[in-house]
Amino acid sequence: STFAVRRAQPAPAIRRRAAWATVVLVAICGYQFSQSIELRGHDEKAGSYGVALLVADVAEGERGVFLWERGACCSAAYMLFGSPTWVLGGVDSATLPVDPVEYPDYLRRVSAAAQEQPVFVVMSATSALPDDTGLEFAEVRRVTGSLAVWEEQSDRRPDRPIAYDFDFIVYRVTVT
Numbered sequence: 001s002t003f004a005v006r007r008a009q010p011a012p013a014i015r016r017r018a019a020w021a022t023v024v025l026v027a028i029c030g031y032q033f034s035q036s037i038e039l040r041g042h043d044e045k046a047g048s049y050g051v052a053l054l055v056a057d058v059a060e061g062e063r064g065v066f067l068w069e070r071g072a073c074c075s076a077a078y079m080l081f082g083s084p085t086w087v088l089g090g091v092d093s094a095t096l097p098v099d100p101v102e103y104p105d106y107l108r109r110v111s112a113a114a115q116e117q118p119v120f121v122v123m124s125a126t127s128a129l130p131d132d133t134g135l136e137f138a139e140v141r142r143v144t145g146s147l148a149v150w151e152e153q154s155d156r157r158p159d160r161p162i163a164y165d166f167d168f169i170v171y172r173v174t175v176t
Contacts, residue, residue, distance in 0.1 A: 048147055049088060051166075052081050056089020058120065058140045058170050064091040065114045066170075067107070069123045070098060075164040077122060080147060096121070104132040111175045118172060125167040137171040144168075 055066065066085055068078030078095055086093035092114075097106050103121075107130070111119050121137065123129065125144075129137050144167040150158035 052084035052088045056091045065119045066093045077168040103130040121171045136174040141170045
């Protein structure tokens with residue numbers, strides 16, 4: 001005797017749900033793709049590599065210690081260039097204390113620990129240097145410019161870049 005195996009056909013409701021799911025999936029993917037096309041040509045923070053190397057270069061081939069002034073989130077020089085200067089420039093890079101009153105003592109301790117390595121302070125061009133007779137600050141480089149970044153949103157994708165402007169001065173610090 002022969003047995004016929006009959007495949008069960010999906011119910012019409014299941015076929016309709018599958019068709020709608022496919023349409024929704026294609027729509028979502030198409031929408032996501034159309035939004036990502038705008039982002040494709042953007043080079044996030046283009047130029048940050050060059051700025052990091054420019055800062056590290058003031059050490060003139062020595063290891064160097066760079067101490068960065070803190071600032072407002074995201075667009076502060078230490079946020080944009082502190083780590084890249086360390087990783088790409090081959091120098092030591094860290095932040096200064098939060099309270100500027102602590103700068104002189106901190107700079108003396110770092111200078112003593114750094115021994116023969118040059119110590120640099122990276123400050124916003126609008127910030128005042130510590131007023132301390134036991135420290136000398138020699139300006140070695142001023143760096144200005146802007147980096148294009150996508151505005152960050154929680155509820156929508158970015159549709160245009162914004163500029164993070166920077167203007168900072170690198171000082172060589174000497175303990176007198």
